[in-house]
Amino acid sequence: MFDPRIPYHRRMWHYESDRALSVAQLIALGSLDARTAALLWLLVERHQSLIVSGPTDPTPGIGKTTTLNALLGFLPPGATLVYTTGMYEDFGFRDEVDPATTCVLANEVSNHLRIYMWSGVARTLLRLPAEGYAVATSCHADTVDDVLSMLRHDLRLPADVVRGLGIIVNIGIVGPIWPPRRRFLTVNFVAPQSPDGAPDEVRMIPLAEWQASSDTITPATQEALAELATITGMSLVEFCAALDRRQQVLEHLAEGRGVGPSRMREAVDALIASEQGESSTNEDGSGSDDEAAK
Secondary structure (H helix, E strand, O other): OOOOOOHHHHHHOOOOOOOOOOHHHHHHOOOOOHHHHHHHHHHHHOOOOEEEEEOOOOOOOOOHHHHHHHHHHHOOOOOEEEEOOHHHOOOHHHHOOOHHHEEEEOOOEOOOOOOOEOHHHHHHHHOHHHHOOEEEEEEEOOOHHHHHHHHHHHOOOOHHHHOOOOEEEEEEEEOOOOOOEEEEEEEEEEOOOOOOOOOOOOOEEEEEEEEOOOOEEEEOOHHHHHHHHHHOOOOHHHHHHHHHHHHHHHHHHOOOOOOOHHHHHHHHHHHHHHHHHHHHHHHHOHHHHHHHHO
16 A cells, blocks of 8 residues: 555655666657756756746646656765655654755646645745755746746745746647657746845846747856856856866767666766866876876
């Protein structure tokens, strides 16, 4: 008998999509481009929270769960992923995990089912970034403005809480209903600081926008990348170099039909290990000696 209060059963609670896809496969399908995917990789890896939004019309099954699961493949090695239990969640896991390395996953923020979160339980979830956690969830919303309306008005979250929620991805189906073409319509980042002179307002940093006329995605500007570099504690040069490395890896992985989630995970771990190894080499000075020997 399934008991939602038993932690062993948590993963069974509607977290798995019917057809698990990697980000590489989403790129191969045209849902997003490698540059945008690389940017999402860098941000998720750097402990930023994530909301995937999409409409229920014209048909359910828009792909929010599939997209969310794919993007969670960018969590770094050693990260803890907590599967919550919807309206039954008591958040007792906070006594057992390290917020700095923990991402808290909720099926969805809505009042449709008990496996989703709403009202006070949802507010507790969405306040977790203030404690150092990253959160990941989905919601029903046609645009980023609809997501903000849900957060600010339906859930009555103050602006300072919303500013901690990181990435907001809006997906949708474009063109004819069949065969479906799913696209990342917009990707935004919630600026952690209020606009000058407007402490109760929330500002979006645009990171990507789908263009219907060309079926392409307009990438983030250099100004947006500079702001994200500051937010993640990196110099712009470091940030852009890391972004370029991830884009190159993703372009390779997305060739053909794209690699699956397991190979995607291997590639993520390999790149991060490589970067950490280079950093250690540079810190102890052996890198420069090796170059001199050449």
